[in-house]
Amino acid sequence: MQKFSGFELFRRALGGHKSWQPQWRNPEPKAEYDVVIVGAGGHGLACAYYLAKEHGITNVAVIERGWLGGGNTGRNTTIVRSNYLFDESAALYEHAVKLWEGLSQDLNYNVMYSARGVLMLAHNHHDEISFKRHVHANRLNGVDNEWLNAEQVKEFCPPLNIKSMRYPIIGGALQRRGGTARHDAVAWGFARAADSRGVDIIQNCEVKGIRRGPDGAVEGVETSRGFIRAKKVGVSAAGHTSVVMAMAGLRMPLESYPLQALVSEPVKPAFPTVVMSNTIHAYISQSDKGEMVIGAGTDAYTSYSQRGALHIAAHTLDAICELVPQFRRLRMLRNWGGIVDVTPDRSPIIAKTPVPGLYVNCGWGTGGFKATPGSGHVFAHTIARDAPHAINAPFTLERFRDGFLIDEAAAAAVAH
Amino acid sequence: MLIITCPWCGARPETEFRYGGEAHIARPADPSALTDQEWADFLYNRTNPKGLHAERWRHIHGCGRYFNALRDTVSDFLVTTYKAGEPRPENSRPDVEGSGR
Numbered sequence A: 001m002q003k004f005s006g007f008e009l010f011r012r013a014l015g016g017h018k019s020w021q022p023q024w025r026n027p028e029p030k031a032e033y034d035v036v037i038v039g040a041g042g043h044g045l046a047c048a049y050y051l052a053k054e055h056g057i058t059n060v061a062v063i064e065r066g067w068l069g070g071g072n073t074g075r076n077t078t079i080v081r082s083n084y085l086f087d088e089s090a091a092l093y094e095h096a097v098k099l100w101e102g103l104s105q106d107l108n109y110n111v112m113y114s115a116r117g118v119l120m121l122a123h124n125h126h127d128e129i130s131f132k133r134h135v136h137a138n139r140l141n142g143v144d145n146e147w148l149n150a151e152q153v154k155e156f157c158p159p160l161n162i163k164s165m166r167y168p169i170i171g172g173a174l175q176r177r178g179g180t181a182r183h184d185a186v187a188w189g190f191a192r193a194a195d196s197r198g199v200d201i202i203q204n205c206e207v208k209g210i211r212r213g214p215d216g217a218v219e220g221v222e223t224s225r226g227f228i229r230a231k232k233v234g235v236s237a238a239g240h241t242s243v244v245m246a247m248a249g250l251r252m253p254l255e256s257y258p259l260q261a262l263v264s265e266p267v268k269p270a271f272p273t274v275v276m277s278n279t280i281h282a283y284i285s286q287s288d289k290g291e292m293v294i295g296a297g298t299d300a301y302t303s304y305s306q307r308g309a310l311h312i313a314a315h316t317l318d319a320i321c322e323l324v325p326q327f328r329r330l331r332m333l334r335n336w337g338g339i340v341d342v343t344p345d346r347s348p349i350i351a352k353t354p355v356p357g358l359y360v361n362c363g364w365g366t367g368g369f370k371a372t373p374g375s376g377h378v379f380a381h382t383i384a385r386d387a388p389h390a391i392n393a394p395f396t397l398e399r400f401r402d403g404f405l406i407d408e409a410a411a412a413a414v415a416h
Numbered sequence B: 001m002l003i004i005t006c007p008w009c010g011a012r013p014e015t016e017f018r019y020g021g022e023a024h025i026a027r028p029a030d031p032s033a034l035t036d037q038e039w040a041d042f043l044y045n046r047t048n049p050k051g052l053h054a055e056r057w058r059h060i061h062g063c064g065r066y067f068n069a070l071r072d073t074v075s076d077f078l079v080t081t082y083k084a085g086e087p088r089p090e091n092s093r094p095d096v097e098g099s100g101r
Helices: A006-014 A042-055 A087-107 A125-140 A150-156 A183-196 A238-246 A310-323 A325-329 A369-385 B036-043
Strands: A032-038 A060-063 A118-122 A146-149 A171-175 A200-202 A207-212 A218-223 A226-235 A255-264 A274-277 A282-286 A292-298 A332-342 A349-352 A358-362 B003-006 B010-013 B018-022 B052-058 B066-072 B078-083
Touching: A032 A042, A032 A218, A042 A060, A042 A183, A042 A358, A042 A369, A060 A226, A087 A183, A087 A369, A118 A125, A118 A150, A125 A146, A125 A171, A146 A150, A150 A171, A183 A200, A183 A369, A226 A238, A226 A369, A238 A255, A238 A332, A238 A358, A255 A310, A274 A310, A282 A310, A292 A310, A310 A325, A349 A369, A358 A369, B003 B078
Parallel strands: A032 A060, A032 A226, A060 A200, A118 A274, A226 A358
Antiparallel strands: A118 A171, A146 A171, A207 A218, A218 A226, A255 A292, A255 A332, A274 A282, A282 A292, A349 A358, B003 B010, B018 B052, B052 B066, B066 B078
């Protein structure tokens, strides 16, 4: 792997930048691997990277139906935060935030993690008491979060309109270590780092089936490029998890919904932080390119269409125009949808399955990007040791059978 | 936005309706006889198909009644709607399934 540094950039500039190599190989699939990861998004690539780095398992293939980072990794709104209510969630997301903080150095790739703060707005008394409860619960778990009154909110984020609106802002919960990262760079950085440790990333290779032996254990995956033998298969397929797991005969507690996002035309720096409002249903941040990145909740019905209804996006923009009146004059440049797999309790599943050798990392719903490094890290541990890491031990498939739900559906207080 | 044909009221815009999830999941007659796994299957596990999906809708800003629909989850094309209690109909538009994939 060619190391990236200021010196290298200067040195290769003298040669007209002609000596840079591709950042990862494009190998043909081998007949057999120790581990096959299905899905080359951020989570799958992170898992492969940590399998190689932390567990010394380098005979790994990441197979991807399309191109790497082309699914939800390239479709999300890049928000990073860890201010979840329950202990299990706080531990999982905080693990990820800690990895985010050193990720660019670890990968030798600038993932542009920017701790610009995540501010969740309160518009009514219920929001206020709910967020204050979050602040206290977070601080007990070592997660930074603080309550700001309306004037402090205005001071922290001056473009916000706090008074002359239907639901005035009465305060907000601010996690200063939250922020954004560059979504594509996360996929590319993990891909490059995993590839340099020997992981094969095989794109344009669709999984057609999961082959199981007479004892029920996984033997490998049937793909559009032939059978690939592997004793361990990790599924990290986001919105298509139900489809892939059905190939192994498993029904999942998942439903796939379109989640829309949109960006404005790029403008000069005008919005300093990430602002989320659950009550009036919108969130917004400004990318380093200058676009306002806007999103909200999912569409109403399950779908794999990767597009949503206009009235959902229009409703989101109504809220943005209330929150930041100056943005009424912004034109929207693009909007799109991604397919998110939602669990009944809105918490992910990172676990072994009833099928020996088959592991699953799914159910991230509308908020998987923020967890990318942490999720890959604990999923790699689960696959390598055939046992969960302490952090993902509660996030089993069996929690739905046994009644140990991690019910962030009601607790997150935000369309996360 | 979908145009959904309520079996009682006719074609109306999607905003008049609320989605009700997968159809034809009957509540077990004797819940206490079920194992925990069977109960979890009833409560939580879903088919979530990529293709034709039988699903419930409720006409909340209309007649208020639940009905079922058959929709292709790849193209979002609504093949047909039918009244609650009726069996899942045959796919009358086999050309539709998987279109736009």
